[in-house]
Amino acid sequence: MITKEFFINLSIFTFLVSMAIGIRIFVIHKNFKFYHLFIGLYAGSVAAILMFFPVTYNGWIFDLRAAPFILSFVYFGRIAGWITTIFICISIAYHYIGGHHWIRGELLFFGTALLFTVFKTYFPNLHPLKNVFLYLIGLMSVHIFLVTFFSSLKLSIAFEMTRVLCLFIGLLMGIFLMESYQKLYRLTQDLSKLNQSLTESKQELRDTVREQQGVIFKFKKVNERFIYTLFDGQLAHQLGIKPQHIIGKTTTVFKRFLSVSTLQQVLVYYERAWKGESVTFEMTSVYDRSFIVALRPLLRNGQEVVEIVGSIVDITALKRVEEELWATKERLKSFINHNTDAIIIFDLKGHILQANKAYEEIFGWSAQEILGVKLPCVPDFLMDQAQETIQKIIFGEPAITKRETVRQRKDGSLIDISMTLSPILDSKRNVIALSAIYRDITERKQVERELHQLHQQLKESEMKYRVLFEQAADAVYLVELNEDRYPARLLEVNPVGCERFDCSREELLSMPYADIVPQNSTMLKRSVEKIREGKRSFTLQDEFVFKKTGKKINNEFSVRVFNLNGKEVILLISRDITERLKTEELLRKSEKLAVVGKLATAIAHEIRNPLTSIKGFMQLLKSTENKDIQCYVEVMLLEIEQIEDITNEFMSVAKPQAVKMYPNDLQLLVEQIVTLFQSQATMNNVKIRREFESDIPLIPCEKNQLKQVFINIMKNAIEAMPAGGEILVQINKLNDHQVNIRFTDQGCGIPPERIPYLGEPFYSIKEEGIGLGLTICYKIVETLQGKIVIESEVDKGTTVDVVLPIYPLQNQSIHSLSGSGER
Incomplete structure (x- = not known):
């Protein structure tokens, strides 16, 4: 009995599933907006119908309502599954109203739907058969849970196994129908696409043949006559030939286009193609148009010719181009060869x-x-x-x-x-x-190279002289002389010369010489006098007053007379020796101060020795009890102290004066000192070498006092090398706040034990020194908030570092100091 009822239930389920598939195939050809709603309602309806045909087993009843429930989740997703669930729950409430098991049924399907939703979320791509197993296990798990914990019924293992088996068979039947439908549907779609592609290909082939620039044609031999089976293409339409007028006809249809001899020749080629040979030939129409014809046989089983495929291409324009190209080629060939x-x-x-x-x-x-x-x-x-x-x-x-x-x-x-x-x-x-x-271009290049070489030599020579002229530190003037050998006008002047007269080069060259140099200038008069005496080269020193600015400078004039482009000119080099004269004067003062220092020291020593004895005896007289002479002793002691003060003032050599400090160029100051000592160094076989770092900032100082420091150091360095040697003078920045001036000699050096005492008054390492030179140097540098560092090694040389601050001092006045040039 159970088998009959089950098969009735299964048949109804199968029929309803098949009917749904039939509707999908024949009625609903495309997806529509409410497709999932329809599936859910239909699956719910199937489940409700199956409830009217239950299977009875040992007093227990069951049906296949769970099959559409599971299949809707497996194949159509959560939306269709939940619609089916709601429909089943409504059907259960309606069908079992008044009973006591309908609540458990509602909970069973509702809880299972929640579990299926989780499965669908986390296992979306499982195979339908695996999904069925998973969902069936989930359904039975929820059922067992509800019966165990929320029902007084006892589970019958035989009944549950029978119900699971029947449900599984129903699910297999549903899966079989669904998978068969899907495979059949895909196959039908593929066949439909293939048929559509074939139709499109045929149409595309026809369109391609028609749009082909030439003519595509086919023919076969019937009763010893060649009959055309295809003839189409753009060329045919251009010639006014319609395909329907050619297909089914023989070659005689072309009598109005081809001559008799040409037609006979065409037939010969057709025969050769029909025998299996690929043929290409050229023919000309009666309208003087040229064509290329290609014939290819179509073989059956690789042996028997069944049809000939041919193509015709109009080469009339190509032939004309070919003739033109041939003519062009001949002309080009003639051009190249000649x-x-x-x-x-x-x-x-x-x-x-x-x-x-x-x-x-x-x-x-x-x-x-x-x-x-x-x-x-x-x-x-x-x-x-x-x-x-x-x-x-x-x-x-x-x-x-x-x-x-x-x-x-x-x-x-x-x-x-x-x-x-x-x-x-x-x-x-x-x-x-x-x-x-x-x-x-060998000859031309040779001439160009010679000209270029000459031009380059002239250019290099001009550039060298121009650089010397423009970059000279002295003012350079080229002056033209008139017939009386008197300066007439400037021919050239360098930037230093323009700066001296406070005029531009154009202004100076446009002015008469008389407006530039005063006529009463001693320098001008002496120069003209020597030129008229016939001297070609001479040097003068004189003070010159500039007419425009009124500025006075001491100049050294070097004059050379020569001819330039047939005119007599003079080259005048003017060197400002104002600073050099000041430096020389400073050196002379330093030497005088040294003599005064020696004299003052000698006098002080000569006075102090007897003065000390007299002061001692006066102290003894003061200690006696002879009151009659005490007043005289007091007076004599006061006079003796006065003499001591005067002696001390002898030792100070010079009294300090307050002077103003201004920013000065260290390189210029050192250059002046080196120039000053150059002749003395040469006489002592001493070479002075300079290494100055670029971009050295200006230093706030009183330049004459700082020169005094450098003069003392340079003099000591030269005197320390009686056999000759080299003095290296370096200027470099130590940091953003200090500059270092270093003097390095190769002299006899200073013993290490004497270095700490250098700079102390009256301490000298020279036999004839009085020890005031370095003392004054130390005082000047210390006043500038700098320092002097001396390093020396016996028989190897001495290094003197003068470290000065870069930024202006808070106290802008210092005291002038002087002294002898002593180490």
Whole structure:
């Protein structure tokens, strides 16, 4: 009985599923908006119907309502599944109203739907058969849970196994129907697409044949006559031939287009094609149009010819172009062969394809010798450059025109050439070869090189003299003399000269010489006098007052008289020696101060010795009890103390004075000192070398006092090298706040134990020194908030570092100090 009821239930389920598939195939051909709603309602309806045909087993009843429930989740997703669930729950409430098991049924399907939703979320891509197993296990798990914990019924294992088996068979039947439908549907869709593609291909083939520029035709042999089965193409329409007038006809249909002899020749070619030969031939119509005809046989089983496929292409325009090209080729050939320039054509790898007669004459190779040879006239040292140039032109860079380079003859000699390199393009504008035109410019280049060399020499000479003239530290003037050998006008002046007169170069050159230099100038008078005496070169020293600014400077004038372009001119070099004279004066004062210091020291020592004795005896007299002489002793002691003060003032040599400090150029100050000592250094076989760092800032100081420091140090350095040597003077920045001036000599050096005492008054390492020179140096540098550091090694030399601050001092006045040049 159970088998019958089950098969009834299964048949109803199968029928309803099949009916749904039939509706999907024949009624609903495309997806619509409410497709999932429809599936859910239909699956719920199937479940409700199955509830009316339950299966009875040992007093228990069941049906296949769970099959559409599971299948809706498996195949149609959560929306369809939940709609089915709601519909089943409504059906259960309606069907079992009044009973006591309907709540458990509602909970069973509602809880299972929640579990199926989780499965669908986390296992979306499982195979339907695996999904069925998973969902069936989930359904039974929820059922067992509800019966165990929320029902007083006892589970019957036999009943549950029977119900699971029946449900599984129903699910398998549903899966079979659904999968069969899907595979059949996909197969139907593929066949439909294939049929549509075939139809489109046929139409595309017809359109292609019709749009083909020439004519595509087919024919076969029937009763010893060739019958056309296809004839179409743009050429046919251009000739006024309609395909329907040709298909089914013989070759006689073309009598109005082809002559009799041409038709007979065409038949001969047709016979050859029918025998299995591929034939291509050219024919001409009575309207003087040319055509190319190609015939290809179609074989059955690789042997029997069943049909001939042919094509006709109108080559009338091509023939005309070919004739024009032939004429152009002849003209080009004549141009190349009769050109006086060497012309070659070579492939993309540089192999020679063609060369003209001029190439043979210029380079010495015959055309037969170089055909196929890779650029024979390019020297080895230029081969890489030539290959690179060829590659650039191949990849689209413009042609090279009139590039000058060198090439090599057959005998190995090099010649100068002017080269034009151009690409040769095909119809698609692809580079297929290159042409090169060489013009021999050896003679012209030789002349150009000689001219260039001469011009370069003149230019270099002019540049050298111009640099010397422009960059000279002294003012340089070129002055033209008149017939009376009197300065008439300026011909040239350098920037220093313009700065001296506070005028631009243009202003000075446009002014008469009398307006520039005062006529009562002693320098002018003495110069004119010596020029008129016939002296060609002389030097003068004089004070000069500038007319425009009124500024006075001490100048040293070097004058040289010579002829320039037929005119007598003088070259006047004016050097400002104002600072040098001041430095020399400072040096003289330093020497005088040294003498005064020696004299003061001698007098002080001579006075102090007897004065000490007198003071001692007076102290003894003061200690006696003779009151009559005490007043005299007191007076004498006061006079003795006065004498001591005077002696101390002798020792101070010079009294300090308050002076103002201004920013000064250290390099200029040191240069002046070096210039001052240059002659003394030369006499002592001493070389002075300078190393100045660039961008040294100005230092706030009183320049004469700082010169006094440098003079003392330089004098000591020269005196420390009686056998000669080298003095290195360096200026460099220590940091953003300090500058260091270093004097390094190669003299006898100073013992280490004496270095700490240097700078103390009356301490000297010289036999004739009085020890005041370095004392004054130390005081000057300390007043500038700097320091002097001395390092020395016996028999190797001494280094003196003068470290000065860069920024202005808070106290802008210092005291002038002087002293002898003592170490």
